[in-house]
Amino acid sequence: MPRFATAAAVVLGLLSARPPVHLSAQSLRVPYQTFRLPNGLQVVVHEDHSVPVVAVNMWYHVGSSDEKPGRTGFAHLFEHIMFMGSQHVPTGDFDRLLEAAGADNNGSTTEDRTNYYEDGPANALPLMLYLDADRMGFLLPEITANKVDLQRGVVQNERRQSYENRPYGLAEENILERLYPASHPYHWPVIGSMADLQAATLDDVRRFFQTYYTPNNATLAIAGDITPRDARQFVERYFGDIARGPAVTRTPPPRVQLTGAVGAVLEDRVQLPRVYDAWHTVKAFSVDDATLDVLANVLAGGRSSRLYRRLVYELQIATDVVAFQDGGRIDGKFEVYATARPGHDLGELQRVIDEELRKLADQGPTPREVERAQNTVEAQFLSRMERVGGFGGKADQLNYYNYFVGTPDYFQKDLERYARVTPAAVQRTLQTYLTGAHRVVLSVVPQGKPELAVKEGATP
Amino acid sequence: MRRTLGVLTLSLTALPAFRLSAQGVDRTKPPTLQPPPALKLPTVQTTMLPNGLSLAVVEMHKVPVVDVQLLVDAGAARDPATAPGLATFTATMLQQGAGARGPLEVADEAAFLGAQLNTAASFDGASASIHVPKRRLEAALALLADVVLRPSFADSEIARQRELRAAQLVQQRDEPVAVANVAFPAIVYGREHPYGHPLNGTDSATARLARERVVEFYRSYYRPNGARLLIVGDVTLAEARRLAAARFDGWERGDVPAFPSPPAPPSATTRTVYLIDKPGAAQSVVRIGHVGPARTTPDWFALEVLNTIVGGAFTSRLNQNLRETHGYTYGAFSQFAPRRLTGAFVALASVVTAKTDSSLIEFLKELRRIRDEAVPPPELAKAKAYLTLGLPGDFETTGGAAGRFRELLAFGLPLDYYDHYVDRINAITAADVQRVARQYIDPDHFDIVVVGDKTQIEAGIKALNEGPIVYRDLWGQEIR
Numbered sequence: 009m010p011r012f013a014t015a016a017a018v019v020l021g022l023l024s025a026r027p028p029v030h031l032s033a034q035s036l037r038v039p040y041q042t043f044r045l046p047n048g049l050q051v052v053v054h055e056d057h058s059v060p061v062v063a064v065n066m067w068y069h070v071g072s073s074d075e076k077p078g079r080t081g082f083a084h085l086f087e088h089i090m091f092m093g094s095q096h097v098p099t100g101d102f103d104r105l106l107e108a109a110g111a112d113n114n115g116s117t118t119e120d121r122t123n124y125y126e127d128g129p130a131n132a133l134p135l136m137l138y139l140d141a142d143r144m145g146f147l148l149p150e151i152t153a154n155k156v157d158l159q160r161g162v163v164q165n166e167r168r169q170s171y172e173n174r175p176y177g178l179a180e181e182n183i184l185e186r187l188y189p190a191s192h193p194y195h196w197p198v199i200g201s202m203a204d205l206q207a208a209t210l211d212d213v214r215r216f217f218q219t220y221y222t223p224n225n226a227t228l229a230i231a232g233d234i235t236p237r238d239a240r241q242f243v244e245r246y247f248g249d250i251a252r253g254p255a256v257t258r259t260p261p262p263r264v265q266l267t268g269a270v271g272a273v274l275e276d277r278v279q280l281p282r283v284y285d286a287w288h289t290v291k292a293f294s295v296d297d298a299t300l301d302v303l304a305n306v307l308a309g310g311r312s313s314r315l316y317r318r319l320v321y322e323l324q325i326a327t328d329v330v331a332f333q334d335g336g337r338i339d340g341k342f343e344v345y346a347t348a349r350p351g352h353d354l355g356e357l358q359r360v361i362d363e364e365l366r367k368l369a370d371q372g373p374t375p376r377e378v379e380r381a382q383n384t385v386e387a388q389f390l391s392r393m394e395r396v397g398g399f400g401g402k403a404d405q406l407n408y409y410n411y412f413v414g415t416p417d418y419f420q421k422d423l424e425r426y427a428r429v430t431p432a433a434v435q436r437t438l439q440t441y442l443t444g445a446h447r448v449v450l451s452v453v454p455q456g457k458p459e460l461a462v463k464e465g466a467t468p
Numbered sequence: 469m470r471r472t473l474g475v476l477t478l479s480l481t482a483l484p485a486f487r488l489s490a491q492g493v494d495r496t497k498p499p500t501l502q503p504p505p506a507l508k509l510p511t512v513q514t515t516m517l518p519n520g521l522s523l524a525v526v527e528m529h530k531v532p533v534v535d536v537q538l539l540v541d542a543g544a545a546r547d548p549a550t551a552p553g554l555a556t557f558t559a560t561m562l563q564q565g566a567g568a569r570g571p572l573e574v575a576d577e578a579a580f581l582g583a584q585l586n587t588a589a590s591f592d593g594a595s596a597s598i599h600v601p602k603r604r605l606e607a608a609l610a611l612l613a614d615v616v617l618r619p620s621f622a623d624s625e626i627a628r629q630r631e632l633r634a635a636q637l638v639q640q641r642d643e644p645v646a647v648a649n650v651a652f653p654a655i656v657y658g659r660e661h662p663y664g665h666p667l668n669g670t671d672s673a674t675a676r677l678a679r680e681r682v683v684e685f686y687r688s689y690y691r692p693n694g695a696r697l698l699i700v701g702d703v704t705l706a707e708a709r710r711l712a713a714a715r716f717d718g719w720e721r722g723d724v725p726a727f728p729s730p731p732a733p734p735s736a737t738t739r740t741v742y743l744i745d746k747p748g749a750a751q752s753v754v755r756i757g758h759v760g761p762a763r764t765t766p767d768w769f770a771l772e773v774l775n776t777i778v779g780g781a782f783t784s785r786l787n788q789n790l791r792e793t794h795g796y797t798y799g800a801f802s803q804f805a806p807r808r809l810t811g812a813f814v815a816l817a818s819v820v821t822a823k824t825d826s827s828l829i830e831f832l833k834e835l836r837r838i839r840d841e842a843v844p845p846p847e848l849a850k851a852k853a854y855l856t857l858g859l860p861g862d863f864e865t866t867g868g869a870a871g872r873f874r875e876l877l878a879f880g881l882p883l884d885y886y887d888h889y890v891d892r893i894n895a896i897t898a899a900d901v902q903r904v905a906r907q908y909i910d911p912d913h914f915d916i917v918v919v920g921d922k923t924q925i926e927a928g929i930k931a932l933n934e935g936p937i938v939y940r941d942l943w944g945q946e947i948r
Contacts, residue, residue: 059860060860095495108853112858113782127861128857128858129861131501131503138498168751173751173753175642277642277746277747280639309579310579311571312576327636384579386582386601388582391531391533391865394531394864394867397861
């Protein structure tokens, strides 16, 4: 979830929970230079002089999966606190100084990492680094209980706006708590619970900052109309004397599996019921991850996909259908959901979904279906090369690849994962992960209408 | 393709080994910045095809992608009174079979080309757009031309989309933000105004959607004269012209009826709170405003500065007050809606239910203060810098540049608009801001739309004494 959303996005409904997708064959190289400061901060610099802008993108290697029981939502709350001023930057100046220089900024938190960016005219680079360094090195003296309270209120309103007051908004947390046991770090949603947000204290802020917001637990990507020499000079100037922190160690949780079907019903303020199916799959960049993306595209990527054709176009029993593979650092899941039209119940939708899954498991996709998905992915990759800044721009991608696979310029390699997918691989992947009873089936139904849910014991 | 080790080696050789002493850095004040880089925006070239279709091309060769936008004068302001939603429905129908392709084949072809194909209508116009890798541009333009010039409008597909839309209208009423976005224009513009009906129609109008209406609307408004084709990306003017002529030359001209004119403005009503009940809502969705000037007003530059100060950026007054000072919301903003006819001013937020009344107090306080007090110089300077120095970033991507140039084409603004933009913004004074604030933000005549849990918020709103409370349904209409 981003720190804030613009008025246009709110009014036009442009906000989507999923990252933009895009692709190309010829120019997927993002040349970069990298260096590490003695305090452990890794820096990646990419030159792009096509537009006189610069993008600064900081990844802290901490996310909601690092939270402790009773403090869910804390990593994201902390992200908000990072904008509340630091020792040399009075409250409010972080945003004011950047806007006065023509720059934008934002931050976001996922299960696995927290990122912050500043985008603006190239001459603003020293200011961006000065501000980012001050909050990395000198945050705590300025953080008070009042500031924590204030952002707690903002984040609780974010939870209301994006989850509680949005139809089906609480589905995801209901899926997670059934897909993962309480001991697993993906058991809870990034936004956290209201009660845990309420419980967070100033001491929690101090401990979290000292543990995770250290130069050795962060990576800084700088991309745009700058030279590596200048970038390095400014980085050393502002980050050089920040002390290294303790090494962050994590024990990966044991792999989890569902042993059978888990059915659940959630009553919501909606008129049309929606069914969610969720399976355990694989984490990001592991061997079947890209194949599962292609599978999702074959199932529900646009109006020519299999589930759209059956549910929405031919049978006209659903208004929409979505499928996606969501691979994180620790684990992955695959979801399909579809919303019923008036007069139809979720059992009907589930039967058709299962029918289509069976058909695809038996026969596999056509070569054209796979090629179509690959072309779509390729186009998405290409368009991603257009922008240095923001969420999903080149600087953010360099950090993403660096953290997930250890190589910042992994663009072409990533695309090649998709190019290698075959119809047989899609079929095998579906058979491996999406058949059998081990899944969560969540029915979201109108209040007082549990009879519209998928019946318990329904198996594929 | 590079490996980390190789790159590390390279960086050590490419960069000098010197290190500045970090201890010496002065953190007590922010660094002084060099002057901003000179403004260097992509330029637009124009030409005309023989059939009257005007072509605008913006060459951007960094990434081999192209963004194509065909703007047609077929917006929802032209919806017949008996058929609200016809323009958006017609735009949707363009993709449901065209040329030799059936509806699913159109989608299949677009996906196969890696192309994002969109057809849509706003009140002021319709558009068909495609974003595609350069090497598939020719095939993508062929598809786009089929969609715009040769839509099938088969009865079976009309019926299918009509049923889908009926279900989507049910879904829309579950979403408080969508309800507010339908209700606010309905209330502000009123029934008689070309912008006063729901963009996606009503239940009864949807049930009546029939092939003849769609075909008639299409024949009247989907014409090359009055349409504009904008191609942005990795193409040259000559190439774009050749490709466009090959695909769009056969498009027949027609007499496109004049754009509707707005009715006489209704007599301004006194400030009123329109309450739309959403039992159990965790937040109240707030929209505050009234009609505003057209996009072409010479005051637009001053309005951009004004809005940046009031609610166009993160540090704007509304967000600083309602979010950063009070924590009532995740974000509070404002905007002047850019429109051909009557625009609108709107301030907006989703606020926690228990603080609905307190939030309205803060909204009104800020919207009165901007009229009553001159803007302090640093705040004015910040707003102007944010607008002018941020401009190059808006032209970084083909989609971003297309959006900016599209606005010029859609509103008939001069194509050298951005060459003068920085000077025009920088010329705005605090007195200008106050003048346009007094002229275009009028708290005495605000329509305040609140979508929320009536039982929890009604008493608090009443106690504010900021105007009568009127109850409206989920469409913003009177409850009968």
